Amino acid sequence: MTSKNRxxxxxxxxxxxxxxxxxxxxxxxxxxxxxxxxxEHEEPAGLVPSWSDINDWLYQxxxxxxDAVRKSRYDLxxxxxxxxxxxxGEYTAAEIAALKNSPGGPKLVxxxxxxxxxxDYRYYWxxxxxxxxxxxxDAENPNWPGNYKVKYWYPEWRNTIFGYLDKIIAAGFDxxxxxxxxxxxxxxxxxxxxxxxxxxxxxxxxxxxxxxxNKPNFGIFPQNAAVLEAHxxxxxxxxxxxxxxxxxxxxxxxxxxxLHKVTSEIESHLDKFAAAGxxxxxxxxxTQQEQIxxxxxxxxxxGYIPFCTVRDLDxxxxxxxxxxx
Numbered sequence: 617m618t619s620k621n622r623x624x625x626x627x628x629x630x631x632x633x634x635x636x637x638x639x640x641x642x643x644x645x646x647x648x649x650x651x652x653x654x655x656e657h658e659e660p661a662g663l664v665p666s667w668s669d670i671n672d673w674l675y676q677x678x679x680x681x682x683d684a685v686r687k688s689r690y691d692l693x694x695x696x697x698x699x700x701x702x703x704x705g706e707y708t709a710a711e712i713a714a715l716k717n718s719p720g721g722p723k724l725v726x727x728x729x730x731x732x733x734x735x736d737y738r739y740y741w742x743x744x745x746x747x748x749x750x751x752x753x754d755a756e757n758p759n760w761p762g763n764y765k766v767k768y769w770y771p772e773w774r775n776t777i778f779g780y781l782d783k784i785i786a787a788g789f790d791x792x793x794x795x796x797x798x799x800x801x802x803x804x805x806x807x808x809x810x811x812x813x814x815x816x817x818x819x820x821x822x823x824x825x826x827x828x829x830n831k832p833n834f835g836i837f838p839q840n841a842a843v844l845e846a847h848x849x850x851x852x853x854x855x856x857x858x859x860x861x862x863x864x865x866x867x868x869x870x871x872x873x874x875l876h877k878v879t880s881e882i883e884s885h886l887d888k889f890a891a892a893g894x895x896x897x898x899x900x901x902x903t904q905q906e907q908i909x910x911x912x913x914x915x916x917x918x919g920y921i922p923f924c925t926v927r928d929l930d931x932x933x934x935x936x937x938x939x940x941x
Contacts, residue, residue: 665691665722667835667855667895672940673923675858675899677728678930682711685932686718689940692897692921694793694837694858697727697784701737712788726835727789731777731817732799736762739783740776759868765802769813778824785825791835792825793858794818798841815847822853837897842885851888856895859886862920863911865901870927873907883918896920901927905936912938 673692674685680695693715699705716723734741734753747755747764752773754765766773784792797818803810818838825834839858844850861867862882866874874882886896898920900911908924912935915922925933934940 665724667724667833670724670895671921673897673921674932674940675897675923675925676929676932678928681932682707682715686715687720688718688932688934689720690723691721691940692724692726694726694728694897697729697780697787697789698739701735701739703739706739706783707787709786709788716788716790724790724835725788726791726793726837727784727787728793728795729777729780729784730763730795731821732766732768732796732814733757733760733763734766734773734776736764740780765799767803768799768817769809774817774820777821781821781825781829785829785831785834790833791837791855792821794821794836794838795840797838797844800841811844812847814841815844815850818844819849819853837895842882842889845885845888851892851894854894856897857886857889858897858899860899861901862886862898863900863914864907864924865927868927870901871904871907886920887918890919898922900924908935909937 670691672690673694674688674690675694676685677694677696680699685693685695695707697706699707712725715725734745736745745753747753750772752767752770754767757763757765768774781792797814800810800814807813818836822836825831825836835855836853837856837858838844838854840860842857842859859882861874862879863874864871866872866878886898890896896919898911898915900907900922902908902911902924903926911924912922922938923933924935924938925931
């Protein structure tokens with residue numbers, strides 16, 4: 617046998633061995649996949665919404681049933697940091713985490729904070745306080761007993777609010793919903809700087825959360841006083857705005873349509889927020905289905921995110937035909 621033929625025979629003998637080796641190494645048609653065990657009701661981290669994902673919201677400050685809210689499909693929840701305002705009633709970090717990772721879908725959660733009035737049922741209230749003592753505490757609000765105007769430009773009051781933010785951040789809230797922004801209107805006749813000082817206060821709260829506490833995505837949502845959008849730095853400092861009575865609940869009366877000229881004025885400012893990429897949340901106080909339908913249609917037509925509820929904010933409202941998705 618020639619050398620050439622010997623080499624050919626050797627190659628022929630090797631081929632079956634190579635084929636067998638290739639077949640042994642080939643993966644099966646149904647590869648094995650290792651999965652991480654799931655936790656009951658836990659949503660994948662990637663589904664946690666960002667501010668730009670929000671398209672519906674719930675506003676409820678009293679009588680909150682956390683389990684019922686968790687089962688709802690709202691993207692955003694505005695609630696109190698405490699069931700009764702006290703330290704003992706504060707919602708725990710575990711409760712807020714469970715709310716954010718809900719069986720009804722992941723949620724972002726804002727804590728309500730009044731920065732234009734002090735409330736005598738809050739943890740910070742001291743028994744000897746009265747108007748003038750401390751010096752920044754002003755007259756009681758006749759429409760809301762137990763709520764007192766504050767001279768919000770005083771460092772002592774600002775530090776009180778910063779301490780409030782510390783609690784809220786520690787509990788795991790995603791941001792704050794700042795009420796009584798329009799408190800500056802109480803002082804404008806006697807204090808020329810009152811409006812700018814409220815703007816400065818909101819910006820200072822934003823800086824405290826974003827820079828001092830290193831929470832760059834912490835949401836800052838002032839309620840009302842949409843006219844402040846014209847002040848330099850205001851729009852940059854906030855994440856969005858909540859606006860009451862754009863369409864219904866005018867002058868503090870449920871189911872009363874807001875005057876057309878007032879609605880037009882409010883919308884002219886809210887449009888500036890929307891154009892700047894800020895979330896615009898509208899809260900209407902009506903329980904009439906025709907008005908609810910109208911409010912949702914008009915708000916959505918402007919790019920706002922509407923919600924109709926009762927003024928006491930003590931019910932988990934899901935509006936017929938406008939259910940959260």
